[in-house]
Amino acid sequence: MMLFMINCYINMIYAFVYFGQLFMTLTPPHWCAAPNELFDSDLNLTLEQIKELTVPKDETTGKFAKCKMYQVNFTQVVGGNLSGPDPTWPNTTCINGWTYDFSLYYPTITSQVITVDCRLSCR
Known part of the structure; x- marks a missing residue:
């Protein structure tokens, strides 16, 4: 019986080590952050409209790029009523x-280190 209890304790530790990687390395959906001037209350843009306007x-795939954004003057673009x-x-x-979209996920080590990954992979 003592051997069984020791085995259970050791296996419980291994379970945390084994499955912890899954939860620590989840990559939440992400995209380039928009310039601050687009969040001005006078423009009255939703987050989805800002994302559509700034990220190609x-x-x-038809999905938003993770490491690219448009390089334009967004204040003029919004003022031009495009x-x-x-x-x-x-x-x-x-x-x-x-x-980062944390609606389904939570901040992980991947969301903290992804800036380095995108800087290296986008060049």
Whole structure:
């Protein structure tokens, strides 16, 4: 019986080590952060509209790019009453950092280190 209890205790520790990796390395959805002037209350833009305006979509998947954003003067774009982004706008890497969607996930080590990964993979 004593051997069984010792085995249970050791296996419980191994379970935390083994499964802890899954929860620590989840990568939450992320995209380039928009410039602060787009969050001005006078512009009356929702977060989804700001994301649509600042982050290009991948042509093959239709998903938002994780490490690219449009390189335009967004104040002039919003002032010009454009309904959406122009695919011919130039792209650049994330200038203002990243925005993470924590609605389903929580901050993990991956969301803290992803800035290094994107800086290296986007060049």
